[in-house]
Amino acid sequence: xxxxxxxxxxxxxxxxxxxxxxxxxxxxxxxxxxxxxxxxxxxxxxxxxxxxxxxxxxxxxxxxxxxxxxxxxxxxxxxxxxxxxxxxxxxxxxxxxxxxxxxxxxxxxxxxxxxxxxxxxxxxxxxxxxxxxxxxxxxxxxxxxxxxxxxxxxxxxxxxxxxxxxxxxxxxxxxxxxxxxxxxxxxxxxxxxxxxxxxxxxxxxxxxxxxxxxxxxxxxxxxxxxxxxxxxxxxxxxxxxxxxxxxxxxxxxxxxxxxxxxxxxxxxxxxxxxxxxxxxxxxxxxxxxxxxxxxxxxxx
Amino acid sequence: xxxxxxxxxxxxxxxxxxxxxxxxxxxxxxxxxxxxxxxxxxxxxxxxxxxxxxxxxxxxxxxxxxxxxxxxxxxxxxxxxxxxxxxxxxxxxxxxxxxxxxxxxxxxxxxxxxxxxxxxxxxxxxxxxxxxxxxxxxxxxxxxxxxxxxxxxxxxxxxxxxxxxxxxxxxxxxxxxxxxxxxxxxxxxxxxxxxxxxxxxxxxxxxxxxxxxxxxxxxxxxxxxxxxxxxxxxxxxxxxxxxxxxxxxxxxxxxxxxxxxxxxxxxxxxxxxxxxxxxxxxxxxxxxxxxxxxxxxxxx
Numbered sequence: 001x002x003x004x005x006x007x008x009x010x011x012x013x014x015x016x017x018x019x020x021x022x023x024x025x026x027x028x029x030x031x032x033x034x035x036x037x038x039x040x041x042x043x044x045x046x047x048x049x050x051x052x053x054x055x056x057x058x059x060x061x062x063x064x065x066x067x068x069x070x071x072x073x074x075x076x077x078x079x080x081x082x083x084x085x086x087x088x089x090x091x092x093x094x095x096x097x098x099x100x101x102x103x104x105x106x107x108x109x110x111x112x113x114x115x116x117x118x119x120x121x122x123x124x125x126x127x128x129x130x131x132x133x134x135x136x137x138x139x140x141x142x143x144x145x146x147x148x149x150x151x152x153x154x155x156x157x158x159x160x161x162x163x164x165x166x167x168x169x170x171x172x173x174x175x176x177x178x179x180x181x182x183x184x185x186x187x188x189x190x191x192x193x194x195x196x197x198x199x200x201x202x203x204x205x206x207x208x209x210x211x212x213x214x215x216x217x218x219x220x221x222x223x224x225x226x227x228x229x230x231x232x233x234x235x236x237x238x239x240x241x242x243x244x245x246x247x248x249x250x251x252x253x254x255x256x257x258x259x260x261x262x263x264x265x266x267x268x269x270x271x272x273x274x275x276x277x278x279x280x281x282x283x284x285x286x287x288x289x290x291x292x293x294x295x296x297x298x299x300x
Numbered sequence: 301x302x303x304x305x306x307x308x309x310x311x312x313x314x315x316x317x318x319x320x321x322x323x324x325x326x327x328x329x330x331x332x333x334x335x336x337x338x339x340x341x342x343x344x345x346x347x348x349x350x351x352x353x354x355x356x357x358x359x360x361x362x363x364x365x366x367x368x369x370x371x372x373x374x375x376x377x378x379x380x381x382x383x384x385x386x387x388x389x390x391x392x393x394x395x396x397x398x399x400x401x402x403x404x405x406x407x408x409x410x411x412x413x414x415x416x417x418x419x420x421x422x423x424x425x426x427x428x429x430x431x432x433x434x435x436x437x438x439x440x441x442x443x444x445x446x447x448x449x450x451x452x453x454x455x456x457x458x459x460x461x462x463x464x465x466x467x468x469x470x471x472x473x474x475x476x477x478x479x480x481x482x483x484x485x486x487x488x489x490x491x492x493x494x495x496x497x498x499x500x501x502x503x504x505x506x507x508x509x510x511x512x513x514x515x516x517x518x519x520x521x522x523x524x525x526x527x528x529x530x531x532x533x534x535x536x537x538x539x540x541x542x543x544x545x546x547x548x549x550x551x552x553x554x555x556x557x558x559x560x561x562x563x564x565x566x567x568x569x570x571x572x573x574x575x576x577x578x579x580x581x582x583x584x585x586x587x588x589x590x591x592x593x594x595x596x597x598x599x600x
């Protein structure tokens with residue numbers, strides 16, 4: 001098999017990983033943790049979300065976190081922004097890039113951001129334009145690209161329509177999200193074949209959750225299609241509080257084990273990621289789902 | 301990608317899965333559990349091991365289990381046998397097939413069965429001959445085919461030598477074991493390319509452990525090489541008691557999720573495997589590692 005030589009990982013643990021955790025992590029601990037992640041050699045960290053605090057209490061300190069983290073010149077710091085207000089706060093706190101988000105499926109989009117898909121575009125367009133005006137890179141998170149918890153299977157054609165619109169509206173890259181972690185490799189193949197007829201591999205980021213234990217296999221398939229950008233979360237942090245077994249994002253540590261094992265470079269030091277995983281595991285007081293973290297912790 | 305149409309799974313939970321568990325499962329419960337597995341549509345179950353009870357106290361009731369389980373005419377019942385004495389007991393208890401075992405690496409073989417690789421062949425040859433004389437199918441488990449915990453990387457050439465000898469000595473198939481669960485897909489590719497220059501895919505069974513979360517990706521790679529036989533353990537039961545994070549065999553439930561998702565038939569009903577996983581999970585009093593089991597248990 002042919003694999004790319006270098007893979008870019010975006011660490012989403014401080015945002016997607018943490019957002020559903022009930023144990024509040026103190027701001028100082030978040031800052032220390034993000035500084036550990038910055039020190040791992042990773043190229044990008046999504047450090048928080050600038051949505052209204054009532055929606056994600058865990059990330060209510062986004063502005064303070066943004067101001068306090070030590071900026072590493074080799075790291076690109078991004079944050080999630082839902083609207084112009086969020087972007088304003090993010091710009092004040094300091095970001096290199098902003099991420100906007102929407103879902104492909106109407107029901108998930110409606111439940112998540114209370115708008116139809118068509119109503120969402122103008123809101124994002126405004127945020128994208130302002131962020132670009134401020135000289136910032138913009139990524140579009142596109143959720144439910146394989147399966148929707150309400151509508152079932154999602155067709156690649158639907159995904160393509162949303163992505164085409166977001167690219168036309170100015171996003172620099174698209175993060176394709178297996179939001180509920182149910183995709184299998186044949187779904188990845190089918191979507192990527194369609195997407196790669198419109199986009200370069202470099203414009204696409206794959207974002208897997210590991211609810212059914214398929215995330216590493218889905219990444220392997222994506223690599224075979226030449227995808228070079230993935231989102232992942234240290235320790236596999238994350239998941240939905242309403243589904244005990246619904247794991248979070250694929251674990252950065254497991255992805256590194258795969259990639260380095262395949263001889264692919266990432267620039268990231270595994271032992272630093274291990275330390276960062278153990279740090280947040282200790283603060284949360286529960287074992288994180290990453291098998292690599294657990295087995296290394298017991299063996300070494 | 302091209303995948304096979306039908307995959308044969310061997311359920312090894314009652315042997316490989318259970319052997320290191322400290323909580324003794326009562327014989328009646330084992331029998332009930334194996335009967336549940338027999339009812340799932342799976343084609344083969346390794347129901348116990350006929351090694352001396354002092355080595356594996358959990359499986360000391362192999363003979364009783366063999367006598368008490370309800371034989372389903374569509375299921376092939378096999379057991380692990382270390383020597384002629386074990387085979388004799390297994391034949392009395394009733395088996396359709398016997399599995400012999402050895403390691404590729406000298407140190408692991410020595411620690412596991414107290415013989416050099418060369419000394420092991422004559423012992424297995426005798427067992428294979430007697431089992432074949434009794435009309436039984438014989439599988440050769442070959443351990444440490446990728447990595448040895450003592451010697452590090454194992455070369456495909458070494459694996460091939462051992463397999464060639466076992467095939468010459470009469471085994472019907474070889475189960476290639478990633479004993480410590482550290483292999484990545486490129487190692488699987490490299491080994492299978494070498495093995496498939498000597499053997500048909502049907503002669504090979506792949507046996508993965510999930511210590512680093514790579515097992516499903518390794519199975520995906522094996523499928524791309526035309527492999528049609530895999531060992532797996534319900535719920536992902538198993539693992540080494542000395543390594544907290546060292547998961548057991550790849551979970552049958554996760555493998556089914558992958559295979560059925562890819563449109564591959566197995567003849568196995570997922571809901572029956574879910575019930576069997578929850579049954580043994582309850583008896584052991586701890587959550588099994590399978591993500592599919594955990595997420596289904598919380599969602600349905």
